Amino acid sequence: MNLKKNRHNKRVIMTLPLGFGVGSHVVSYSLYLALKSVEDSVTFLSPFMEQSKLAACEEHIEKKSFQTVLDNICALVEQAFEKNRWVVLEGVCQILGSASASYINARLSKALRAHVVFITCPTLQQTELLERHVALSKNIYLENSRAKSLGVIVNKFGFEEGVFEKNRQNVSALKASNVLAVIPWDKELFSFSVEDLLEKVKGLPFFKMEDGARLITSFQYIFAPRDVRVEEQTHTHLLIISSRHVEGLEHLLKALEECRERPFILVTDSAKNSVQSDLYKKLAKCTNLMTTSKKVEELMVGLGSLVLFPPLEQDLERLEVKAKTLARFIHGAKIIEKCERDKEGEDASLLTPTQFRYFIKSRAKFAKKTILLPESGDDRVLKAASIAKSEGIANIALVGDLETINKRCKELSLKPFLEKEVFSIEKEAPALVNALVEIRKHKGMNGQSALKALQSPIVLSTMLLKSKRVDGIVAGASTTTADTIRPAFQIIKTRDQGGQVSSLFFICFEKKTVIFADCAVSVDPSASEIASIAIETSKTAAKFGFDPKIALLSYSTLESGKGVSVDKVKEALKIIRAQDSSLKVDGPLQFDAAFEEETAKIKAGDSLIAGDANIYIFPSLDAGNIAYKAATKVSGSLAIGPVLQGLNQPVNDLSRGAGVDDIVYTIAVTAISS
Incomplete structure (x- = not known):
């Protein structure tokens, strides 16, 4: 599985609604159609359209297992990329009474490194605040991430008479908001069927339901006789009146007898009594009558949600027609051109933690290796083994x-x-005795001592790996690092005679994934050992899709400080460049100068990798081990490893504090390394 081949020029465009009732679904689908008209390799995903899926997502939030949702959506997107270059992903609609939408959208846009299109529908009074609104939303959704804002689509604009043409140019000219499209209000688009209404208000029709598919495009509440102007009504209009307003009902009946059109009438607060029943019969003869026991106050909420969220998703034919109408206002070619200016995506270090997790698992599945876990008495190991097996x-x-x-x-x-x-x-032990004696006879091992040594699950596993009956080992959940890797040194041995064995961790920060080395093996490496660790780490990194950019860390940046350890790092840099001049490497660098672009400009302006490093080589085990644990515990970043490098076959050591997820990803890394 080649990262550059799979991710080159592939983009997620994610729509994020700014507020309640902005028409997110139909606009998102319209955006998809606008892009599809320019390039065929586009698909549309709406993973939260079904209420049950959104509810399940909210359960994960409550249980603090939201990463599962991110992993599932990421897998959905990556599968879509197998046949498409572009994925239009609809974010979660804002729902009254729910605080989850903003959280889900922010986490998801960051996890997917999405190109974000905001959708809003300001009223006339809000138009002047549009730039401020969008700027604030960018900070909320995109801060400290590689997600990027493409701009905003203004929907339902100018529903007041004459407002659209008058203000469209002004809105389109708002540069800071980067308005991608201004879509006018379309009352037919935001209509709903009689069937939708009856279902919403639990209504009773006094007419044949063949009229149930008819659309209601406007409605009016009648509170006084003067409100009744039926001569202005059409067969798509709804009049709403309370059963308690008997005078109004009688006035309405009289007016309808002279009316050519037959609007729909909905009588609220309906109860059984002879006066009402008689009126209903008379009304039903001259118009389409419905009754409901709901109060007017309840109805306002119900009808409001129908207008704001017309159930187009259930009426796919109507959605397609309306989305095509809206798509005419969206310039697909310009949006694609803007996305393609961003060349990110070819280096694994630029992947977000969610994307990197998916990438690691996918690479492992493609490798189809057998990984041995010696510590079957540990529940974490059994759970991780079960997950790795079931997911392939x-x-x-x-x-x-x-x-x-x-x-x-x-x-x-x-x-x-x-x-x-x-x-x-x-x-298994008896059959491996002779092979182990042959390997360790120079240390005085005989058959009896070999059989005794093979009672250790770690030693037995190492011999099974040596005999190529498995492809790699993951251990250390309940065993010390020394006891885990000692048999590997003795039996598997290093690639070069007396060669350096070191370790690395993949640290998945929210903005990018980097490598820390050495954090588990080399206590106080010499200059030549630091050089060896850096070169070996660059090779491992390349296996995982990285374009290696190596920072040799110190308390000093370039020539800013002096000391024995600084001199050691400078010597290591000379050795690396002498052995492989093609490597992108620099040092000594302080961590902030290596990691942050702004700091790098101040401290190391002439360095080619400062501020952009993705491999961090620490001068000692103290520094490396403290740094990786501080990074993961304080920032909550995912750490995958340690990954041992320099051995003839892969043996990877777990931290004894490893969780089930840690073990699963170490299994995946081991499969890729073998």
Whole structure:
């Protein structure tokens, strides 16, 4: 799976509604049609259209497991990219009484590095505040992320008579808001059917339901006789009157007898009594009558939601027609041109944590490797193994007793493992004795000591890897780092005789993914060892789709400070450049100068990688280990690793504080490395 091939020139355009009732769905679909008219490789996704899916999403928010939602949407988008260059993704509509929409939209736009199109529908009074409104929204949704604003579509503009033509040019000229389109109010678009109305108000019709599909384009509340002007009404108009307003009902009946059109009448607060029944019968003879027991106050809310959210999504034919009408106001070619100015997407370090997680899993699935987990007595390991197996991240093997493992799986509500997936020490150890003696005979090992050593799940696993019965090992959940990697040094050995073994972590910050090394193995590396770690890390990074840009870290930036450790880093830089002059590397650099573009301009203006580094090489284990733990705990960033490098075959060591997710992603990384 090639990152550049899969992601080159592929873009997510995400629509974000600014407020309640802006017509998000039909405008989003219109945007899709406008882009489709320019380029065929476009698809439309609306993952939250169904109320049940939005409710499930809100449950994840409550349970603090929203990353699951992000992962699922990211997978949906990436699958769409397999056949399309462009994905138009509709964000969550603002719903009265719900505070989740803004949270979901902000998290999702950042997670997908989306190009955002805001949708709003200001009234005339709000037009002058449009720039301020959009600027504030940019800060809320896009701050500290690689998501970018394309601009704003102003919908339902100028519903007051003559307002649209008068103000459209003024709105379009608002440069700071970058108005992409101004769409006029269309009363037919925001109409609703009689069936929709009856369902909403639990109404009773006094007419045949073949008229139920007719659209209501306008409505009026009648509170006094003077409000009744039926001569102005049409067959698409709705008059609403309370059953308690008997005088108004009688006046209405008289007026309707002389009217050529038959508007719909909805009588509220309806109750059974002889006076009303008689009036209803007379009204039903000259118009389309409906009754409801709901009060006028309740009806205002119900009708308001119908007008703001006409159920077009259920009427796909009508949606298609209306969206085509609106699409004429959206310049698809200009939007595509604006997106294509952004050349990001070809370097894995620019992926967001959600995208990187998906990328890692996808690469692992493509590799189809078998990964061995020796610590089957740890519940975290069993859960992670079950997830990796069910998602197809890797073929999983365990060390232990099949019956014991499956008994615990049943208690944890996990699917049982098959006999072929579990290596028994009792069965496997005797067959590996001679091979282990051959490897360790120079240290005085014999058959008896070899058999004893193979009772360790870690040693047995390392021998199974050596014999190529599995492709990699993930261990350390309940074993120390020393006990995990010692057998690897003794049995697997390093790629170069006496070569350097080091480790790295992928640190997934919200804005980008970077690599920290060495954070787990080398206590106090020399200049040549730092150089070796940097070169090896660049090779590993390239395997994972990175364009390596290496910062050699110190408390000093370039020539700003002096000291033994600064001199060590300077010497390491000389060694690296002598061994591989093509590498993008610089140092010594302080972390802020390596990470932040603005700081880099001040402290290291002449450096080619300062402010843009994606590999950070620490001068000692103290610095590296403290930094990765501080970064993850304080910022909440995801850390994947440690990934050991320099061995002949992949053995990766877990932190004993690793969670289930950590183990799953280490399994994926190990599969890619093998």
